Amino acid sequence: MSEPKIDGFELKPGFKGMASDTASDQTMFKGVHWGKAMMWIFLLSDTFVFSCFLISYMKGRGSTPVEWPNPSEVFALEAFGVPVPLLLIALMTFVLITSSGTMAIAVKYGYEKNRKMCGWLLLATALGGLTFVGMQAYEWSKLIHEGVRPWENPFGAAQFGSFFFMITGFHGFHVSIGVIFLFIYTYKVFAGHYEKGKKGWFTKLKGDYVEIEILGLYWHFVDLVWVFIFAFFYLW
Amino acid sequence: MENTNNIEKTDKKEEASTHKIGIYLWIWTLLFVLSFFSYMVDWYQFQGMLRWSLILFFMFLKAGLIMAFFMHLFWERYALVNVLLWPMTAIACFIFLMAAEFQYTLFSRLFYFVVGGGA
Numbered sequence: 001m002s003e004p005k006i007d008g009f010e011l012k013p014g015f016k017g018m019a020s021d022t023a024s025d026q027t028m029f030k031g032v033h034w035g036k037a038m039m040w041i042f043l044l045s046d047t048f049v050f051s052c053f054l055i056s057y058m059k060g061r062g063s064t065p066v067e068w069p070n071p072s073e074v075f076a077l078e079a080f081g082v083p084v085p086l087l088l089i090a091l092m093t094f095v096l097i098t099s100s101g102t103m104a105i106a107v108k109y110g111y112e113k114n115r116k117m118c119g120w121l122l123l124a125t126a127l128g129g130l131t132f133v134g135m136q137a138y139e140w141s142k143l144i145h146e147g148v149r150p151w152e153n154p155f156g157a158a159q160f161g162s163f164f165f166m167i168t169g170f171h172g173f174h175v176s177i178g179v180i181f182l183f184i185y186t187y188k189v190f191a192g193h194y195e196k197g198k199k200g201w202f203t204k205l206k207g208d209y210v211e212i213e214i215l216g217l218y219w220h221f222v223d224l225v226w227v228f229i230f231a232f233f234y235l236w
Numbered sequence: 237m238e239n240t241n242n243i244e245k246t247d248k249k250e251e252a253s254t255h256k257i258g259i260y261l262w263i264w265t266l267l268f269v270l271s272f273f274s275y276m277v278d279w280y281q282f283q284g285m286l287r288w289s290l291i292l293f294f295m296f297l298k299a300g301l302i303m304a305f306f307m308h309l310f311w312e313r314y315a316l317v318n319v320l321l322w323p324m325t326a327i328a329c330f331i332f333l334m335a336a337e338f339q340y341t342l343f344s345r346l347f348y349f350v351v352g353g354g355a
Contacts, residue, residue, distance in 0.1 A: 004313075011313075018314035029316045037316070044320055051327045055334050062338035065345050072278050090275045097271060101264035104306045111254045213308070220306045224299055230271075231295035235278055236288070 004031025033210045035200070036217065043221045046174075050225050053170065054232055057163040069155030071234050074148075075139070089234045092135050093226065096175075099128025100223040107216040110189070110209035118212060119189040125219065126182035129175050136172045140165075164233070171229055174222050185215050255311075263305045270298050 004011060011030060012020055021030050029037050061068055072085035079087055106121035143164070147154045150162040188194070193207055200207035274294040277287060304310040309317055347353065 013314075015314055018318055021313060021315035029319075030313055032312070032316055040316065040320060044323060048323075048327070051330070055327075055330055058331070059334045059338045059341075062335070063341035063345065065342065065350065072281075086275065086278055090271075093271050093275070094268065097264070097267045100302065100306060101260065101267070104260045104264070105257060108254050108257060108260060217307055220302055223306075224302050227295055227298045227302070231274065231291050235274060235291045 006030065033208075033214070035203075035214050036210065039214045039217050043217065046221065050167075050170070050228070053163075053167050054228060057167060057233065060159045060163055061157070064157045064159060066157040068157050069153065069160050071236070074143070074155050075234060086234055088135060088139055089230065092132055092139075093230055095128050095132050095135070096223050096226050099125045099132070100220055102128065103216045103219045107213045110194075110212035113195075113209065115189060115192060115195065118209070119186055122182055122186040122189060122212070126179055126186055129179040129182060129219075129222075133172060133175050133179065136168065136175075140168075167229060167233060171222070171225055174225070178219050178222050181215060182219070185212065259305060263301050266301060267298055270294050270301075274298075 011017060022028055024030075075089050076083040076085045077087040078084075102121045102124045106118050106125060109117040109121060148161045148164070150165055152158050153161045188198075188207070189212070194209050194211075197206040199205065200211055271294075274291060277290045277294070282290060309320070
């Protein structure tokens with residue numbers, strides 16, 4: 001988003017620019033809002049947390065001699081009397097991608113100071129996230145009814161349950177937090193906080209539509225993690 | 237101080253010029269199509285190397301599109317992009333270490349619990 005121009009400063013592009021940005025005696029990330037840099041660093045640490053979960057899942061699944069439950073059967077759903085493999089998971093994926101798209105466009109309208117469009121798209125994103133959490137709650141209760149527990153399950157290797165609940169639970173927790181913040185920011189945008197110059201989060205500085213981009217980073221990250229969970233947990 | 241003030245000033249000017257909506261719609265469509273394809277991998281029950289390579293291919297493509305365009309990394313300066321992407325090599329190393337580890341654990345379990353040890 002940033003093509004920063006600083007008076008009396010020549011910002012070189014590419015790796016030369018990286019070297020001079022890193023070596024400069026003030027901000028390293030030129031033209032990047034501090035909140036955005038902080039969000040990126042948080043997301044980087046979150047990446048490590050999710051990676052540890054997925055790697056432990058790989059280790060657990062790879063080291064058991066007992067057969068792993070077949071995800072396309074475990075997560076199948078009956079539609080019109082026919083079991084469709086991974087139906088619910090596919091729907092969840094599409095819902096999350098839809099909300100990611102509305103978020104991206106909300107960020108764009110935010111920067112254009114189009115308050116109404118930004119607000120409506122944020123609301124759509126929040127509702128998409130809420131739908132996702134609802135579907136996940138349905139998925140969990142269905143599996144719990146079928147007897148899946150963190151320590152045992154009727155389908156195969158006992159480790160399946162603990163990895164399933166841990167990984168999808170932690171992701172669902174992220175989605176839930178995101179939904180809460182999406183509703184808060186929908187309110188802030190519709191109430192015109194950025195036009196009035198109300199102060200932002202954790203700061204006495206005036207809020208700005210860059211906050212929508214920061215929220216967007218978090219939301220896209222949640223979608224990004226789901227891409228990996230979908231591939232490794234449900235498809236593999 | 238003077239320079240940071242300038243950054244804030246230029247930031248405000250930048251807000252007027254955003255990306256065209258078309259690029260977001262394109263990426264959005266692509267993500268739908270790629271998700272559909274990765275679902276088809278399961279639908280047609282591809283197995284073995286074909287399945288795994290297709291899953292990984294679609295996964296990395298989707299992740300790359302989200303990071304590059306939705307998260308704007310494509311337009312960020314290299315200082316930020318490199319700070320974010322190089323740590324991923326540590327994760328790759330960890331994956332290789334644990335892959336070696338699970339193979340050894342599986343071998344030990346089969347050797348001692350199923351075969352009954354060397355005796």
